Amino acid sequence: VSYNWLSGTIVDEVMVMPHLFVLAMAGNLFSGPLPSRATLDEAYDYYLLDFSDNFLSGPLPTEFGALYILNTLLVSKNQLTGSLENIFQPSQFMLQVLDFNNNNFKGPIPDDIFLLPALAVLNIGKNCFSGGLPGSLCGATEMVVLDCDGLRSSDWCMRSDPLLESLANFLQTEPLYNTKLLGMCAVIDYAASHNGNVSSAVSCAFALDT
Numbered sequence: 001v002s003y004n005w006l007s008g009t010i011v012d013e014v015m016v017m018p019h020l021f022v023l024a025m026a027g028n029l030f031s032g033p034l035p036s037r038a039t040l041d042e043a044y045d046y047y048l049l050d051f052s053d054n055f056l057s058g059p060l061p062t063e064f065g066a067l068y069i070l071n072t073l074l075v076s077k078n079q080l081t082g083s084l085e086n087i088f089q090p091s092q093f094m095l096q097v098l099d100f101n102n103n104n105f106k107g108p109i110p111d112d113i114f115l116l117p118a119l120a121v122l123n124i125g126k127n128c129f130s131g132g133l134p135g136s137l138c139g140a141t142e143m144v145v146l147d148c149d150g151l152r153s154s155d156w157c158m159r160s161d162p163l164l165e166s167l168a169n170f171l172q173t174e175p176l177y178n179t180k181l182l183g184m185c186a187v188i189d190y191a192a193s194h195n196g197n198v199s200s201a202v203s204c205a206f207a208l209d210t
Helices: 012-016 062-066 135-139 162-173
Strands: 022-024 029-032 048-050 055-058 072-074 079-082 097-099 104-108 121-123 128-130 145-147 187-189
Touching: none
Parallel strands: 022 048, 029 055, 048 072, 055 079, 072 097, 079 104, 097 121, 104 128, 121 145, 145 187
Antiparallel strands: none
């Protein structure tokens, strides 16, 4: 039902449609919170959830950490808030793509995300995360893309940027050519800025010859 100008709230019942593995609701006018599976025991069947490009608000439901065959979660371009801590579990062994871009998420970037064994693509740009990159980043051996473009570019974010400093220190101490660092990592994009200007851009090709 993507890109159909649908509006209203998304009811929890969409999470318990028998034998439905893909739920794509992007590009509509939905508002209110993301659906929760607090008492919906069948939600673990979902493989792909796409709620991007709406007007959804509130936190990311902790119940998303119980979607054990989830492969792709797309919630970019909304008005989501809160922390991403204590949501995702290492037992989500199929989770490969997480896109949180262009929301209002705050707090630290949790270790839990980089402990996801299959995580390949993570987009956390245009949010208001604090602190530095977690040490578990070094263990994300399946990572292909880490996109931090535009972190803290929003007006409500703080002007200081310790996360930028953390990345700079990380890149100074870790050799980018070491394939053991991030496995097949192809790109780390940190064309980030807290004031709207591009402050740095980093790209690395761990598994490439040139």
